[in-house]
Amino acid sequence: MRRVFGLLGRYPVITATVLIGAAVLILESSGQAQTARWIATVYVSVVVVWTLVGMIRDVLRGHVGLDVLAVVAMVATLAVGEYIAALIIVLMLSGGEALEDYAGRRAKRELTALLDRAPQTAHVVRRVGDDEQVRDVPADEVQVGDELLVRPAEVVPVDGTLLTEEGSFDESSITGESLPVTRHAGQEVLSGAVNGSRAVHVRAVKRSADSQFQQIVGLVRDAQESRAPVVRLADRFAVPFTAISLVIAGAAWGLSGDSTRFAEVLVLATPCPLLIAAPVAFLGGLSRAAKAGIIVKGGSVIEQLARVKSAAFDKTGTLTQGHPVLVGVAPAPGFDADEVLALAASAEQYSSHVLADGIRRAAHDRGIALRPAAEAHEAATNGVTAQIEGRAVVVGKPSYVASLAPDTTRAPLRPGQAAAYVAVDGHFAGVLVLADDARPESRAVVTWLRAHGVERVAMLTGDAAPTADAIAAEVGITDVHAELLPAEKVHLASLMRPRPVLMVGDGVNDAPVLAAADIGIAMGAKGSTAAGDAADAVILKDSLAKVAEAVHIGRHTLRVAFTAIWIGIGLSIGLMLVATTGVIPAVVGALVQELVDLTTILYALRALGGERFALDGAGSAGSPGPARVPDGEVPAQRAHAAE
Known part of the structure; x- marks a missing residue:
């Protein structure tokens, strides 16, 4: 019962129309047709005035919509005494809002599911001697470095590194990967991932606001609040559809000499299919994309x-792939390969470039310890400079390094390889050769x-x-x-x-x-x-x-939106042509138009599905791994270096 009252409160125009419609039918059945007519006429007139006010505001903003058809239909039905049909048109327009709301919630299911799963609470572990104390705090209060307990089937609240030896996580809501993934101690665990069947401990590496899942939630909110091109799609059809409808209705009146025929045609020309079907299709496309x-x-x-x-x-x-692998070090005369790699990797600690990650990993794999820098600066897309143990180290593009070390010489590379040039104290120190498949x-x-x-x-x-x-x-x-x-x-x-x-x-x-x-x-x-x-x-x-x-999803969604609109237009025009003969009374026509609305909405929901996407040949274009070049050598083909 509470839910029913909630729905009635959410859509007051529907509630008022249903109540007034019931009162009109009761009065008419009891022989008080005149009173019933006046009540219906006054109520519909109020709705017409309210709609006209909204139309004028839209026109002042440069938007001419389809509500003019509904207004003309309501005025026409009142003028010819079809006040019950006028009430049905009001119900249809207000009911369209409810139908769109329902279909929209259905279409946005995947988007809202992400918002609903946003972690709210974190279990912070405090260790006092051998005792482990767990305290629940809001997720946004977690600090970098906090140790967290994630219980079975719970959502990881912030990005972190796994402290437990091994854990299994469902990352489908983040990456789209349907199968659980196994993480080992020291590996990254993303916020929003669902823990498996065993409790694990995680060390927070980011605060909640900076974590992966919260960034995704922010993107989802932006997607939900953005204005879809739905109105523009409807506007493209508004003027011609309105003109065609008025021409058909006017012709029916002129040929028959019966003004009632004008109203009977226009009740079938209401614009709900155009105004509702397209928004539902686009919301369905957004939801399908989120699911993917x-x-x-x-x-x-x-x-x-x-x-x-x-x-x-x-x-x-x-x-x-974005995982460059070091395949060779070519030191300049007077420099040692390991020394060049150690200085370059130490400087690259302060760079976010993808090659920097490959250089750091190569140093780690060779057991080379990275040294702290007294000062570091990154010149975006060019390279990084750092003061390491009193030495000025530069790593980057050849032109950038050459501007600081004039004796820099370019290295020949094989196709597909990249190079990071290194200078130390203003002298060229060597080249690090990497490959990224x-x-x-x-x-x-x-x-x-x-x-x-x-x-x-x-x-x-x-x-x-x-x-x-x-x-x-x-x-x-x-x-x-x-x-x-x-x-x-x-x-x-x-x-x-x-x-x-x-x-x-x-x-x-x-x-x-x-x-x-x-x-x-x-x-x-x-x-x-x-x-x-x-x-x-x-x-x-x-x-x-x-x-x-x-x-693929964009094209399918737009195709569904246009098809839904054309279905609504086609059915409406076909029914209007039939109504010109007088075989469809105004009340029946208004009810039939509701079926047209329902048909277009059901078709628009096809944007949620459609043909399953398959990328023919995906995975067939792989290439062999990078060939390793011994330190001190570079491949024999002349090339410029990559950043």
């Missing part, structure tokens, strides 16, 4: 994805995009030309722009034709071009927060195939 591990920031992005004609990709971490699915993604209407595919990268060319050839891209600064990427993306242009990247230096492109997609599984904030969509699973799937 793609957070899309609004319905307008869905529409743009459906229309994409050009695509541009960053290289490192996007088309490639293409993702196994990259070629299949490029092939799929071309096969599905994307006319131009390009690579925009800051890496050196030979390295970029080698990866581009491997994945099937011929339009390559290398050695770009972030501003140059933005400029080239703005010049790309045809449009809309899709840009895919993962790093901090990709944030400007992701924001500038028509559609920016960030590889958020490993990418930076800056890239995710700047992008229009974020891929939560570390797979480039999700880019093609996002385009």
Whole structure:
């Protein structure tokens, strides 16, 4: 009963219309038809005035909508004495809001599921001697370094590292991976992951607000609150549909000489299918994308994805796996290979570039201890400088290092390899050679995009030309722009034709071009927060195939939205033509229009499903691992170095 009253309170116009409709029917059945007519007329007139006020406000904002048809239909039915039909039109319009609300909640199920699962409480462990004390605190009060207890089936509250020897976690709500993953002591555990069947201990490495799941929740809220292109879709049909409806109704009146015929036609021309079906379809598309591990920031992005004609990709971490492996160290005369690696890795502690991670891992694998820096500074996309044990160490691009160490000489590289140049105290110290393989699915993604209407595919990268060319050839891209600064990427993306242009990247230096492109997609599984904030969509699973799937979902959603609109228009016009003969009374027509609404809404919900996406050939484009080069040697092909 409480739920019923809650629904009635949520939709007061529906409640009032039902009550007045019941009173009108009772009065009419008791012989008080005149009183019933006056009550209905006054109530419908109030609704008409209220609707007109809203229409005037919309017109002043430059928006001409479809409510004019509903207003004309209500006025016409009152004018010819069909006051019950007028009440049904009011009920239909207000009921459309309830139907849209229900369908919207159904379509947003995956989005709201993420919000509902946001962790609220954390179990903080305090150790006093051999005793272990557990205290519950709000998740947003957890501090970096806190030890947390995560019980079976609980959600991990913040990003952390696993202290327990082993644990199993369900990360499906974060990465889209359906199977549980096993983590070992020292490995990262993401917030939002659901713990398995045993309690584990985790060391917090981020606060709640900075953790992966809370960032995803923020993106979801943005997606829910954004204005979808639904109104624009409806507006495209508003004027012609209104004109056609009025022409049909006017012709019926003129040919028959019966003004009632005008009202009988217009009750079948109410705009609910156009106003409701499209929003439901776009919400369904957003929900389907979220379920696939793609957070899309609004319905307008869905529409743009459906229309994409050009695509541009960053290289490192996007088309490639983003795990560069050190394959050789070529020290300059007077320097030792291990010493060069130790100084470079120590300086790279202060860099966020993907090559820096490969250099640090190589030092760790060789048992080389990293040294602290008295001072460090990173020049974005160029390199890093650091004062280490009184020595000035520079690691980065050859041009950057050469500007500080004029004796720098470039190293020959094999295709697909990158190099970090090192200078110490103003003298060239050597080259670190790394290799980063293409993702196994990259070629299949490029092939799929071309096969599905994307006319131009390009690579925009800051890496050196030979390295970029080698990866581009491997994945099937011929339009390559290398050695770009972030501003140059933005400029080239703005010049790309045809449009809309899709840009895919993962790093901090990709944030400007992701924001500038028509559609920016960030590889958020490993990418930076800056890239995710700047992008229009974020891929939560570390797979480039999700880019093609996002385009697939966008096209399916837009197709469903347009089809639903055309179903509503087609049924309405067909019924209006039948009504010109006078065989559909106004009351019956108003009820039939409700069935048209229901039909279009049910069809619009097809955006939640559709054909299962499959990337033909994904995984077939893998390449062998990087060849290791002995220290002191470099490969025999001349090339520039990557950043």
